[in-house]
Amino acid sequence: MIEARGLVQTFHTGQGKNKKEVHAVKGVDLDVAEGEVVGFLGPNGAGKTTTLRMLVTLLRPTAGTARVAGYDVATEPVQVRRSIGYCSQVGSTFSGAFAGDEVVDHGMLYGMSRKDAVAKGQELFEKFQLEGLWRRMNKNMSGGQKRRLDIVMGLIHSPSLVFLDEPTTGLDPQARANLWEHISGLRANEGATVFLTTHYLDEADALADRIIIIDRGEIVASDTSDNLKASVSGDQVSLELSSDDQVATARDKLASISDDVRVDGRLVHGRVPRAGKAVPGLLRDLEASGVGLEGIEVIRPTLDDVFLTLTGRSLRDADEAAEPENVDAETAAPEGATR
Numbered sequence: 001m002i003e004a005r006g007l008v009q010t011f012h013t014g015q016g017k018n019k020k021e022v023h024a025v026k027g028v029d030l031d032v033a034e035g036e037v038v039g040f041l042g043p044n045g046a047g048k049t050t051t052l053r054m055l056v057t058l059l060r061p062t063a064g065t066a067r068v069a070g071y072d073v074a075t076e077p078v079q080v081r082r083s084i085g086y087c088s089q090v091g092s093t094f095s096g097a098f099a100g101d102e103v104v105d106h107g108m109l110y111g112m113s114r115k116d117a118v119a120k121g122q123e124l125f126e127k128f129q130l131e132g133l134w135r136r137m138n139k140n141m142s143g144g145q146k147r148r149l150d151i152v153m154g155l156i157h158s159p160s161l162v163f164l165d166e167p168t169t170g171l172d173p174q175a176r177a178n179l180w181e182h183i184s185g186l187r188a189n190e191g192a193t194v195f196l197t198t199h200y201l202d203e204a205d206a207l208a209d210r211i212i213i214i215d216r217g218e219i220v221a222s223d224t225s226d227n228l229k230a231s232v233s234g235d236q237v238s239l240e241l242s243s244d245d246q247v248a249t250a251r252d253k254l255a256s257i258s259d260d261v262r263v264d265g266r267l268v269h270g271r272v273p274r275a276g277k278a279v280p281g282l283l284r285d286l287e288a289s290g291v292g293l294e295g296i297e298v299i300r301p302t303l304d305d306v307f308l309t310l311t312g313r314s315l316r317d318a319d320e321a322a323e324p325e326n327v328d329a330e331t332a333a334p335e336g337a338t339r
């Protein structure tokens with residue numbers, strides 16, 4: 001459904017002495033299969049929106065190619081636009097129009113009959129808890145209601161490929177959960193392919209079949225949440241022993257399944273890939289060796305741990321990081337960053 005090769009976007013800002021190049025996207029390859037829900041994750045300024053704008057034909061790539069729904073974004077933009085739904089990060093509804101009219105006009109632009117657009121619009125208003133707002137102007141809606149209206153606009157023509165840019169930003173927990181459910185339903189009931197950007201780790205974790213992480217304009221990882229977590233750090237296993245004299249035995253046993261065992265008093269810690277599989281055997285082994293445990297804790301890594309391992313920074317710190325304009329493109333990656 002999406003196939004991008006070497007996508008580049010370089011912006012030119014300022015004039016004269018202040019002229020600057022912003023390397024927003026630096027050679028991105030993407031492959032998204034039909035029916036996949038992909039979470040495009042990265043900190044502020046990473047290049048998510050810029051990549052999306054190239055894929056939905058709102059921005060011409062500086063270099064590289066992309067085919068979306070079978071069409072080339074540079075030479076067949078109209079066909080691409082007809083095949084997709086798009087909900088931009090900033091929204092696109094006109095503040096002085098009635099919400100229902102906006103939605104129906106939008107559907108009709110995509111070739112729906114007025115009757116079908118009204119029926120589908122009202123169904124989506126109900127799904128997104130916008131009942132009663134059909135004749136309300138956008139400017140008189142709350143932030144969360146506007147956001148939900150943007151999403152309805154992106155879905156009115158039942159596209160089989162949907163791009164959502166930070167769809168849940170500004171939504172309350174109930175509205176977020178509601179949208180998550182709807183996104184899962186789009187795929188399950190209509191076989192839709194969904195490409196959504198987010199910087200909420202839990203959102204990517206809960207929704208996406210696959211997570212693609214972008215940092216400073218480059219893809220740093222692409223895999224299922226489980227595989228990402230397993231590949232970069234493993235699970236943290238901590239054993240609390242009943243007595244000091246068994247610490248050495250426990251350390252040796254844990255070392256048979258972990259490369260980085262640490263001892264802290266009666267606590268023995270280690271990172272274990274896929275602990276769910278390895279720990280039952282470890283427990284049997286410890287018992288057979290007469291090692292008594294007070295407790296055991298297994299902590300799964302978060303996507304933030306994945307990001308930290310890949311980039312040397314936390315996603316949360318990175319979120320507050322300065323824009324990349326002032327950073328030389330070639331030296332932007334932190335030392336030791338892995339691909």
Ligand SMILES: Nc1ncnc2c1ncn2[C@@H]1O[C@H](COP(=O)(O)OP(=O)(O)OP(=O)(O)O)[C@@H](O)[C@H]1O
Pocket residue numbers: 011012013022023024042043044045046047048049050051089199323324325
């Ligand atoms: N039209 C533009 N002109 C100049 N620079 C731009 C333009 N659009 C985006 N940028 C810059 O490109 C970089 C990537 O921006 P982008 O909007 O793609 O980030 P993002 O990952 O979507 O971030 P966020 O999470 O904040 O939405 C940023 O440094 C941004 O300032």
Ligand SMILES: [Mg+2]
Pocket residue numbers: 048049050089165
């Ligand atoms: Mg963005």
